[in-house]
Amino acid sequence: MMRLARLAALIAVPLALSSCADPAPLYVDQAWVQLNANPQAPSSGYFTIHGGPEAVQLRDVRTEGALRIEMHDNAMKDGKMTMTPLAAVDVPAQTKVAFAPGGKHLMIFGINPAVVKEGTISLMFLFSNGDRLPVDATIKTAGGDAAPMNAMDHAH
Numbered sequence: 001m002m003r004l005a006r007l008a009a010l011i012a013v014p015l016a017l018s019s020c021a022d023p024a025p026l027y028v029d030q031a032w033v034q035l036n037a038n039p040q041a042p043s044s045g046y047f048t049i050h051g052g053p054e055a056v057q058l059r060d061v062r063t064e065g066a067l068r069i070e071m072h073d074n075a076m077k078d079g080k081m082t083m084t085p086l087a088a089v090d091v092p093a094q095t096k097v098a099f100a101p102g103g104k105h106l107m108i109f110g111i112n113p114a115v116v117k118e119g120t121i122s123l124m125f126l127f128s129n130g131d132r133l134p135v136d137a138t139i140k141t142a143g144g145d146a147a148p149m150n151a152m153d154h155a156h
């Protein structure tokens with residue numbers, strides 16, 4: 001009996017490994033856009049990427065609801081906040097990468113007013129492994145207290 005049980009345990013381990021070999025997939029959530037009060041100025045987009053089974057890079061974010069999207073990072077330089085464009089962002093496996101106010105963000109130029117009226121903008125996230133993930137971002141209109149980016153100079 002003992003030997004049989006041990007044998008069963010030995011067999012069960014590799015089976016369990018193969019059936020549980022699907023770790024959490026790569027996905028994006030908590031996407032929102034802080035609409036700029038000035039319609040001529042770009043708005044800021046934020047979201048959280050949840051890394052999947054393999055390390056990837058976020059290569060681009062696209063939308064049909066605006067003219068153009070750029071990925072930016074904020075950094076202190078000589079005591080001043082400056083923004084640098086990002087060509088790609090590393091997303092390690094099973095790791096969260098947040099685009100959040102004060103840090104990495106999307107710069108969204110020329111949002112379609114019809115999209116603003118709807119209150120959500122459809123974003124497409126393009127990753128280095130070929131994944132294209134569509135995510136709807138909630139548009140928060142200017143006003144309130146969550147607009148630190150809007151006062152910043154977006155000229156690079």
Ligand SMILES: [Cu+2]
Nearest residue numbers: 072083107154
């Ligand atoms: Cu920016």
